[in-house]
Amino acid sequence: TLDIILLICFVPALVHGIMKGFVEQLISLASIFIGAWLAYRFAEPLSVWLTQFINVEPRILGVASFAIIVIISIFLLALLGKLLAKTLSLASLGFVDKLLGVVFALLKAALIIGLLIFVFDTFNTKWNIVNPEVLDGSVIYGALHRAAMKVFPYLQNLLNL
Secondary structure (H helix, E strand, C coil): CHHHHHHHHHHHHHHHHHHHHHHHHHHHHHHHHHHHHHHHHHHHHHHHHHCCCCCCCHHHHHHHHHHHHHHHHHHHHHHHHHHHHHHHHHCCCHHHHHHHHHHHHHHHHHHHHHHHHHHHHHHHHHHCCCCHHHHHCCHHHHHHHHHHHHHCCHHHHHCCC
């Protein structure tokens, strides 16, 4: 039954992958990093420029500038993603985009669920929340836990409570 519960957790990722496609998802993920980098780089100059027009505490203006840059970056890159997805669709590559989108979404979900399993397992070892026999009987739980340990090896030291 644990395997069924874990498989159900992948259904939203599957639907999201079909709906968004690979290009939109990849650009969406990249836009977060790009937006954060641009905000880190340009929030201070923007807040200095905005002080000419807005009389607000500099710290608040700095945070607002950071948020403005992140939001605008994510919005513009999302538009780019939609444009690229439409272009792929017009070039009869829409099916490939959707198929790769499903694969990408499932991999993202596996990483997130694996990370949650890794954290849960750390607490479960200490406090025995779920019987270890139940967890050992699950094929998917073990596979995701092993994958998380390989992808996030630094968590072992971090979570040594």
